[in-house]
Amino acid sequence: MPVERRRHFREKVWLTWLALALLLAWGCRGLHLDFGYIREKLPFLLGLRLAPDGFIQGAALTIFVTSAAMVCALAVALLTAAGRLSNNPFAFAVATFYASLFRGTPLLVQVLIIYLALPQIGIVLGALSSGLIALSLNYGAYLAETIRSGVMAVPAGQREAALALGLPRWVITWKIVAPQALRLIIPPAGALFVSMLKDSSLVSIMGLWELNFLAQSYARSTFRYMEMLLAAALVYWALSIVFELVQLRLERRFGRGIPVVIGR
Amino acid sequence: MRGVFLILALYFCVPAVWAGPTLDRVRRTGVVTDVLITQYPPFGFIDADNQVAGVDVDAARAFAARLGARLNIETPSWESIVSGHWQGRWDVCICSMTPTAERAQVLSFPAQYYSSPAVLVVHRDDTRIQSVADISGKRVGVGSGSSYEKYIDRSLRIPGAAPLAFPFHDVIGVPGDETINFRNLALGPGVRLDAIISSLATAKTASDSMHTLKILEPVLYREPSRVATEKGDPDWDQTVASTIAALKADGTLAKISQKWLGTDVTADAR
Numbered sequence: 001m002p003v004e005r006r007r008h009f010r011e012k013v014w015l016t017w018l019a020l021a022l023l024l025a026w027g028c029r030g031l032h033l034d035f036g037y038i039r040e041k042l043p044f045l046l047g048l049r050l051a052p053d054g055f056i057q058g059a060a061l062t063i064f065v066t067s068a069a070m071v072c073a074l075a076v077a078l079l080t081a082a083g084r085l086s087n088n089p090f091a092f093a094v095a096t097f098y099a100s101l102f103r104g105t106p107l108l109v110q111v112l113i114i115y116l117a118l119p120q121i122g123i124v125l126g127a128l129s130s131g132l133i134a135l136s137l138n139y140g141a142y143l144a145e146t147i148r149s150g151v152m153a154v155p156a157g158q159r160e161a162a163l164a165l166g167l168p169r170w171v172i173t174w175k176i177v178a179p180q181a182l183r184l185i186i187p188p189a190g191a192l193f194v195s196m197l198k199d200s201s202l203v204s205i206m207g208l209w210e211l212n213f214l215a216q217s218y219a220r221s222t223f224r225y226m227e228m229l230l231a232a233a234l235v236y237w238a239l240s241i242v243f244e245l246v247q248l249r250l251e252r253r254f255g256r257g258i259p260v261v262i263g264r
Numbered sequence: 265m266r267g268v269f270l271i272l273a274l275y276f277c278v279p280a281v282w283a284g285p286t287l288d289r290v291r292r293t294g295v296v297t298d299v300l301i302t303q304y305p306p307f308g309f310i311d312a313d314n315q316v317a318g319v320d321v322d323a324a325r326a327f328a329a330r331l332g333a334r335l336n337i338e339t340p341s342w343e344s345i346v347s348g349h350w351q352g353r354w355d356v357c358i359c360s361m362t363p364t365a366e367r368a369q370v371l372s373f374p375a376q377y378y379s380s381p382a383v384l385v386v387h388r389d390d391t392r393i394q395s396v397a398d399i400s401g402k403r404v405g406v407g408s409g410s411s412y413e414k415y416i417d418r419s420l421r422i423p424g425a426a427p428l429a430f431p432f433h434d435v436i437g438v439p440g441d442e443t444i445n446f447r448n449l450a451l452g453p454g455v456r457l458d459a460i461i462s463s464l465a466t467a468k469t470a471s472d473s474m475h476t477l478k479i480l481e482p483v484l485y486r487e488p489s490r491v492a493t494e495k496g497d498p499d500w501d502q503t504v505a506s507t508i509a510a511l512k513a514d515g516t517l518a519k520i521s522q523k524w525l526g527t528d529v530t531a532d533a534r
Contacts (some may be wrong), residue, residue: 220442
């Protein structure tokens with residue numbers, strides 16, 4: 001596409017974003033928000049200060065929970081995808097059973113079972129551990145399917161050609177299959193992580209002082225409900241945008257050599 | 265997969281507490297872990313300095329000080345607390361809990377530290393509802409899992425108290441979040457809700473900030489707020505009861521009540 005047309009396209013995109021944002025702000029005008037209260041609570045919501053028990057809180061805790069769960073989910077997903085693609089019937093069965101169980105039940109139920117039911121059989125987990133395990137296991141199951149589909153989408157000829165060249169197995173996996181699969185895995189995986197960011201609010205039911213917990217508590221302490229809900233929503237949105245930007249960079253990196261579609 | 269789960273489970277079990285008699289644990293560690301709700305002003309909430317505050321917090325501090333233990337406060341969801349089976353996670357709940365027959369199956373209630381009037385709240389412009397007898401067939405908001413839910417259901421029995429009268433029938437209960445219920449009632453009489461039943465203190469906080477609500481006289485009933493513990497440690501229950509009795513006797517509870525509510529609701533504490 002000519003450079004000139006591309007620039008025009010971008011300008012129009014930004015102007016439309018601006019117009020929509022202004023429209024949204026104008027819509028919120030009718031709510032008679034108390035901005036002083038939002039300003040007063042924002043440093044706590046963002047987690048710029050520590051909670052009374054000395055632990056991180058607010059958005060900082062949300063980011064911590066999400067990042068930690070992301071790493072664990074990735075490890076779980078790689079193992080599950082490997083089991084799913086394996087010829088071993090036992091590994092295949094364990095992987096599919098796990099994926100089916102955790103994709104087929106609500107995350108809220110999983111959180112509650114891990115936090116409330118496990119103690120009854122003698123395993124008493126802390127709030128943070130329970131939340132991390134629930135998020136990791138739930139998202140690990142989804143991510144495993146994403147990884148599996150990415151790997152399967154790499155044409156069989158690629159692997160065959162590499163085998164014909166006599167490359168060792170790990171080289172085929174890491175240098176031939178993985179880079180091509182990653183290009184397909186990153187967009188849906190990015191979407192999963194954005195969704196996990198917001199689902200991390202479920203750990204508030206175990207009393208972790210993350211963004212959603214603080215917003216709800218402040219809202220109820222003063223009945224300034226809309227202020228706190230909108231402030232929390234905006235912070236989640238801002239964090240999601242950061243996640244999306246990271247995803248975009250990764251997409252570009254792994255999409256090198258592939259024609260760029262308009263708008264990217 | 266299984267291996268990974270086991271390793272994860274073992275790893276995360278390290279900081280866990282294994283069940284044991286509560287009194288022994290408190291004596292051994294010198295720490296008493298209290299649970300409370302941060303969404304129930306003025307009993308438990310997060311104040312301007314981002315600290316937990318309120319009647320329950322002050323009562324818990326006095327309780328721990330009297331025991332000579334350090335206080336540790338945790339803030340899990342109400343449902344996690346009332347479902348019992350704490351398995352040593354928490355020692356005591358000074359969290360404005362009303363005993364019910366169901367709750368008494370999984371929790372002990374060794375001491376009463378205040379009693380809270382339940383009131384009927386309507387919209388300022390409501391002309392249909394003059395008393396609780398008028399709520400038959402109406403949509404009434406109640407906190408989900410609360411004793412008010414049982415009250416409109418005509419099934420509330422307060423252990424150790426005289427049976428309540430229920431001068432209404434076929435009430436449409438709308439269990440939900442109390443804050444959201446109050447906002448819904450403020451929209452107008454009958455828009456989403458016709459009335460709300462809640463504690464007087466909650467109703468006052470709500471009507472002070474929304475100005476469109478009306479708290480009806482008289483009080484419906486007084487529900488005892490008792491300290492809850494996990495079932496199965498009579499020695500600990502004994503300790504809790506005598507500690508609360510001491511706090512009542514020396515006027516500490518009355519002082520806390522005056523500070524937050526401007527009135528003494530601890531008269532029938534025992």
